[in-house]
Each structure stands twice: as structure tokens, then as C-alpha cells.
Amino acid sequence: MTITSETELVDAIRSAQAPLSLRGGNTRGMAGPGADLSLAGLRGISLYEPGALTLVAQAGTPVSEIETTLAAEGQRLAFEPMDHRALMGCSGTPTIGGVFAANVSGPRRLAIGAARDFLLGVRFVDGQGNVIKNGGRVMKNVTGYDLVKLMAGSRGTLGALTEVSLKVLPTPETSATLVLSGLDDPAAIAAMAQAMRSPFEVTAAAHDPAQRRTYLRLEGFETSVTYRIGRLKDLLSATGAALESLAANPSATLWRDLRDVAAFHGAAGDIWRVHCRPTEAPALAAKAGAEANLYDWAGGLIWLRMAPGTDLRARLGRYDGHATLLRADDAAQALPWQEPEAPGVARLTAGLRAKFDPRGIFNAEALALAP
Amino acid sequence: MDMPKPDAGIIARKARIVARLRAALPQAAVIDDVHETRAYECDALTAYKCPPLAVALPASTEEVSTVLRICHEEGVPVVPRGSGTSLAGGALPTADSVVLGVARMAEVLEVDYDNRLMRVQTGRTNLSVTGAVEEDGFFYAPDPSSQLACAIAGNIAMNSGGAHCLKYGVTTNNLLGVTMVMMDGEVVEIGGGYMDAGGLDLLGLICGSEGQLGVVTEATLRILPKPEGARPVLMGFDDSAVAGACVSDIIKAGVLPVAIEFMDRPCIEATEAFAHAGYPMCEALLIVEVEGSDAEIDHQLALITEIARRHNPVELRESTSAEESAAIWLGRKSAFGAMGQINDYMCLDGTIPVNELPMVLRRIAEMSDSYCLKVGNVFHAGDGNMHPLILFDANKPGDLEKCEAFGADILRLCVEAGGCLTGEHGVGIEKRDLMHVQYAAADLEAQLAVKDVFDPAWLLNPAKVFPLDVTEGRRGSGASVAA
Numbered sequence: 001m002t003i004t005s006e007t008e009l010v011d012a013i014r015s016a017q018a019p020l021s022l023r024g025g026n027t028r029g030m031a032g033p034g035a036d037l038s039l040a041g042l043r044g045i046s047l048y049e050p051g052a053l054t055l056v057a058q059a060g061t062p063v064s065e066i067e068t069t070l071a072a073e074g075q076r077l078a079f080e081p082m083d084h085r086a087l088m089g090c091s092g093t094p095t096i097g098g099v100f101a102a103n104v105s106g107p108r109r110l111a112i113g114a115a116r117d118f119l120l121g122v123r124f125v126d127g128q129g130n131v132i133k134n135g136g137r138v139m140k141n142v143t144g145y146d147l148v149k150l151m152a153g154s155r156g157t158l159g160a161l162t163e164v165s166l167k168v169l170p171t172p173e174t175s176a177t178l179v180l181s182g183l184d185d186p187a188a189i190a191a192m193a194q195a196m197r198s199p200f201e202v203t204a205a206a207h208d209p210a211q212r213r214t215y216l217r218l219e220g221f222e223t224s225v226t227y228r229i230g231r232l233k234d235l236l237s238a239t240g241a242a243l244e245s246l247a248a249n250p251s252a253t254l255w256r257d258l259r260d261v262a263a264f265h266g267a268a269g270d271i272w273r274v275h276c277r278p279t280e281a282p283a284l285a286a287k288a289g290a291e292a293n294l295y296d297w298a299g300g301l302i303w304l305r306m307a308p309g310t311d312l313r314a315r316l317g318r319y320d321g322h323a324t325l326l327r328a329d330d331a332a333q334a335l336p337w338q339e340p341e342a343p344g345v346a347r348l349t350a351g352l353r354a355k356f357d358p359r360g361i362f363n364a365e366a367l368a369l370a371p
Numbered sequence: 372m373d374m375p376k377p378d379a380g381i382i383a384r385k386a387r388i389v390a391r392l393r394a395a396l397p398q399a400a401v402i403d404d405v406h407e408t409r410a411y412e413c414d415a416l417t418a419y420k421c422p423p424l425a426v427a428l429p430a431s432t433e434e435v436s437t438v439l440r441i442c443h444e445e446g447v448p449v450v451p452r453g454s455g456t457s458l459a460g461g462a463l464p465t466a467d468s469v470v471l472g473v474a475r476m477a478e479v480l481e482v483d484y485d486n487r488l489m490r491v492q493t494g495r496t497n498l499s500v501t502g503a504v505e506e507d508g509f510f511y512a513p514d515p516s517s518q519l520a521c522a523i524a525g526n527i528a529m530n531s532g533g534a535h536c537l538k539y540g541v542t543t544n545n546l547l548g549v550t551m552v553m554m555d556g557e558v559v560e561i562g563g564g565y566m567d568a569g570g571l572d573l574l575g576l577i578c579g580s581e582g583q584l585g586v587v588t589e590a591t592l593r594i595l596p597k598p599e600g601a602r603p604v605l606m607g608f609d610d611s612a613v614a615g616a617c618v619s620d621i622i623k624a625g626v627l628p629v630a631i632e633f634m635d636r637p638c639i640e641a642t643e644a645f646a647h648a649g650y651p652m653c654e655a656l657l658i659v660e661v662e663g664s665d666a667e668i669d670h671q672l673a674l675i676t677e678i679a680r681r682h683n684p685v686e687l688r689e690s691t692s693a694e695e696s697a698a699i700w701l702g703r704k705s706a707f708g709a710m711g712q713i714n715d716y717m718c719l720d721g722t723i724p725v726n727e728l729p730m731v732l733r734r735i736a737e738m739s740d741s742y743c744l745k746v747g748n749v750f751h752a753g754d755g756n757m758h759p760l761i762l763f764d765a766n767k768p769g770d771l772e773k774c775e776a777f778g779a780d781i782l783r784l785c786v787e788a789g790g791c792l793t794g795e796h797g798v799g800i801e802k803r804d805l806m807h808v809q810y811a812a813a814d815l816e817a818q819l820a821v822k823d824v825f826d827p828a829w830l831l832n833p834a835k836v837f838p839l840d841v842t843e844g845r846r847g848s849g850a851s852v853a854a
Binding site: 354 | 485487508530543544560561567569570571573618619624625626664670671724725754789790794809811813814815818822825837
């Protein structure tokens, strides 16, 4: 069912007798037991103030429509949401509500924050059909509890987003990437840490072990980018890596591919994301024994392609972080997609769920936490 | 402003409650002498005072857990306190409450430069967090004006901001993880030394919850390498609407200054009389600061001054040295003190969409005339976070009430303009009864439901944030449980 207004959504939720699977563009490929309830019909940008860096849109508005609107004013979604379609092997049109419901952030998350850091306000309908708003359209707002953050990344388990208000940023004049070649994983992680410790404002740092290439992105005014590339070259000369820089266009293509994990497209296997302390990443990757892996966020995010059904969490043991199973090739296997929560946290999660969706009708698939 | 009537039953059990706390904590960590508890009777919102039943000053997460467990069993409300610098009354006690202060927990637990984070006990002051890492070229970005005194615990409770959040964000954007003690004494770990915890964003929910969901004892904070340099430019305009348009144009041009500060004429005049910063006498003054290497700063300032020139500034003063930068910032940094020299003042912090600035300033000026109270505006213009300072005379009967009514009108105006009641100070008791202006009943109910989950007995800081009539049936339920 596709609804086209908040009123219809309220009716649909109030009259629901069975579980619902809330959907944006359905690009995350998550199958659920409930009847699909698509929010993609809630479309349109209701407010855009370039001088205030804010935009308000209905949750089902395609991300591409928002990006086009922003580009016309030289602005962008700075948190760089990835496009999941090629990786997940699905079609559909990514929506802005879906981006926030799953807190989807790309390589720039390292430098400027996640999707949730750019979400200023929400309207949503809870499991009993109450319309609730929280936050607003201003950048600083501590009025009451921050349910905006609670909704970001909640994957439709607490409510159906109908409207989001977000912070956007200017697109810098230019960008460039410094490429380091020949480093092994520990050396690459160390080089990225050194770059991130510098004042040169690296806005993305990734390492591809298969090619032994490490990428550092700089953005800003032309003269500034040139200056900072030079300073980083000096800083990293001691690593022994071969250094070259990529200009704006090849740099943009490179980071789009890294953002969408193009290296894994079309390959079989389970796709995992591990969030960890960057310096612990090489040891974790070694323990994982993946068929392929890729480091983003200077090592704070490891993408892994594993043999189907491998229990990555068992291999990694205890560490400061968590692992998410984004794509499982064999749907029959029972690994939970999300890291099981500690009992105290699990009680809070269950308590919130019981308050916001007491009938338990929303997105049971996103709650499949128990092993 | 009303506070709930204290529970006589709890006050009658004071001796037993204090004895239990004494038995569990070191001798000096429990204060119940009526002369000594007076030191905790208020925070920086000094218009309201009430000594608590007792004060507990635990020194570890375990001791915090013990205090909360005892209070939970006894059904005693707990008012968490960082350094007591809240301007919103966030740490104001009631006579039947135990103040739980984290001031004795101020250790740095871990510094990890390669992963750009540090872990601290939350009684540590904001400035001393940066102090622990600045020799190595790092800093903690949120910088509230009270940073010399305010504690990280309070920063997390209020989701504090500061002058530099246009570029670096507020507390919630710089917080990676917390150790939190629930009201029943259970200790939970949320997030950690990595980006984006899985599951629901409980960290985001806790940050800014004004000490109503749990007591945060340890925090993992994002730290950043210091920029190569920073320099401001000062510009004066003869019309505040023009200054507002200039701010908008700077932002649209793709320059992202680290700070854009705004002062209006009453504030400029007060500041000049007090600090002699050499500011031009005009309707509106902007201080715009950018960061980077010298050449990068020159380039950005050139762009900014070019934009400013299009708006016919009456003054344009670009800093070329550390001394000139200090001179430009001098007045802004003394603004609150300067206003305080003139009279008592009340500082508001409503936020508005940047493009509504001229309309809101005009309406505030009109209200100032009708209330016959002077108001100066000094604020973070880049993000629309206003700080109207209303001058009043605390010794003149009725003046405080008049000032509060004026303040409430300004905050209603902020909401009407598409903004909110508070941008960085928090609701506390000060804006509690205005929550209806911003939120409908269902919006508030959803927030109350969150507290029901974290603190079912409503014992943690119960008389704050929400209008008392809305929380009536929930507060006090703990006392009846224990009786």
C-alpha cells in the first residue's frame, strides 16, 4: 500500500490489524513479515532557505530530487549518504526519510558527522496513530528531549517519518585526493591517523588493501586545497609510500565508488560493516579473515565481504565497537543483522518500543536482534 | 514560577536517608547540615533558591550507583549537578531532594590521539578537558561561555553549544559514548570509542535530557587537532536588517566561518563604556572568524569583506595580528559583564531561522518600548541562536516579574518565527511552563513516555523541563512506592 498524505498514514496505522513493514524506496532490501506500507508517496520540498542552510521535505522525497535542488544553490547533503542499490542488488528510489531512518552516512562522516547530526526536526506517526513533532528547523535547539536523534537510525521501529528538516552545507569550490601507494594495512592506518591528527582538514580517509592504495580527500577553496595537499605530502613523506594527487573530477568518481563500496558490487558473499577504533582495525580485519575488505573513516569503518553464513562476531570476539550484517546471501541463515545489545541497553530499547509502538506492528524485521 | 510542594514524608525521614548515604560513602561525601546545604540552593539562575534535603558527592561510578540505589529505595527525588552553572535552573533543588554532585569526579581516564578521542569523568570542567590535550595540539570543540567553570556532566545534560559550533557542532555532535547510572543504580554503557553505536540512538536521546534519564559519570569525547590559526574581521552596519542579510550572503557564498557573532546598538554602547574595545557606534556589529593557514585566512577574509562591502558597512576592520584579534574579541567577550554593570539582567537563548533576524529584532525593540525595559542583543548569528539580555532591577518590586513576562514574549516570538525556546541553555525551570508554546500535547506526551522508560518512578530531576500540570500524575509516584 502506498499512502500519499499524513492523514492517510494515520488511518492506515490506526486500522492496521497485522504487522506493517514501513518502506521508503525499499533500497535496503530488508524483507519483513508485515504488509508493505510505502511512504514514497509523501513527496515534496516544502521549504528551502539557502541562506539559513536548512531544507524541509516530506519523507518520501527522492534523495536525487533534494540533491538536484541543493546543487542549484551550490549546496549539498554534507554527510554524503551512500546509494545502496548496486551493493544490495535491488532497485527502487532512495528517499530522504529512508536515509535518516537508517542513519546512512558516507566517507565524510569521519570529518563532519553522520546523517543524524544533520537532522534538525521530524514529524512522525507512532504505532497508535499519534502525529508527533520534535526539533524544528534551526541548528541549535535543546528544547525538550531530542527525539530527532531517537528517530534517526530507528528504522521505522518507533514510528513512520512523514517530514524531515535538515541542515545542508555549501559545496566547496573544489576537491582533490592525495593517493598513497604501497602501504600495508597497519602502515596505511597509521598514515591516515597522522593525516587526521594534522590541522589540514582531511574530509575523508580510506584504504583499499587489494590495491594497497590509501586515499585522503581535501575540499575547499582552490588555493587552500593545493596548499594542504603540499603540506600533507611533506607530512607523509616518511611513510615511504608513493604519493600522487588526483584532481577534482577523478577524485569525485573515486569517492563515489568508495562511498557505494563499488569494489564489492556483483561479488557473492555476506557484506558486513564493523565500527571500531581506527587503530584496532587492522587486527580486527586479520581476525575476520574476509574474502575482501575495505577501510573507510580512517579505519573506523571496515567493510568486509565474507563467505556466506560466517559468524563474523564470533571471530572478532570482544572489542570497542560493533558489527552489522548488511547483506546476507543466504536468507535462511539465522545470524542477527545487528549486534546483540547488552541487557541494560536491550531493556531500554524494548521499553521505548513498547511506548512508541505498543501493539508491535512496525518493522519486526528491523528488530531481529536476538541470536 | 512554581515548584512542587515538597513531600513532608520524605523530609520526616531525613535522618534515615542521610544515615544510609553516610554508611555507603566516605564521611565528607554527604552534606546535610542546613548551613552547608545552602551552598547548593541554586545554580546560575539565582532568582530561585531552595536548599536540598542533603547533598551527596560520590567519587566513582560505583558510588553514584550506590547513592541512586538508596534514593530509589527511599523514593527520594535526585537533582544531578555538574558545576551549578545552569542559567535555566537545571540544578535547582527541592526541599525533599538529594543533590547528587559529580564535582569530585574530574579525572581524565584516557587520551587517544590516534583515534582523536578522550575519556573523562564528567565532573571535569569543559576548559580543563581542552587543557589536558592542548599542549599536544588538540582541543574539545564545544565552548560554552561558562567553560572555565561548567562541567562536562552539565554540558551533556544541556547539550551545550558555544561560539564555535557553527563549524564544530554542539555537545551531541562531539560525544561518542557515555557510562550512565540509571535511577535504580544499574550502570549502562552506551556508545564508545567508535563512530555511531548500533541500535537506537540512545546517546543522542540522553544528550540534552537535563539529567532526567540517568546520571552520566564518564564520557568519551571527540577531540580535534587545533587549526593552524584563526583571525576575525569586525564589521559595522547602520541597520541590523542589513547585517542580517550580510550573514546570509556569507553563508550562501560557501565560506564556512568558525563563528559569526552579532551585537546590537544597546550592547555595543554598554560594552564600549565597560571594555573600551574601540567598537564603532552603529546599529549592528558582526565579528566573523575564519581558520586555517595565514594564506587561507587571507583568502577567506578577502571573500567575506568583499561580500560585506556590498552591504555598505560603516566600519570594516580586518585583523592582521594576534593583538588585533584580541582587541576585536574583547568587547564581545565582555558583553555580558558590561550589561551586568548597568543592571541585573536576564539572558534568554531562543533560536530563530537566520533569515527572520531583522523581523525578530524589530519586534523585540517594540516590546522593549512597551515593557519599558531595556534589552541588548548579542548572539551567535550564524546559527540564529539569540541572546537577548533584558535589563531589570532585582530590588524594584515587580521588576523581575515584568522581565520574565517580557522574556516569555520574546520566546513566543522565536517559536512564531519558526525557531525554538532554547538553543543551548536548556529548559530547566525557566522555560518549563512555555513548553506548550512549542509543543502540542502529543509531542510532550512522547517525551514523557521516554522518561517513563528510563525513570519509571520519576525521581530524577522531576520538576524540570515539562510543565508541572503535565507531569502531575507521574511525579511523586516513587514516594508512595517506598512508603
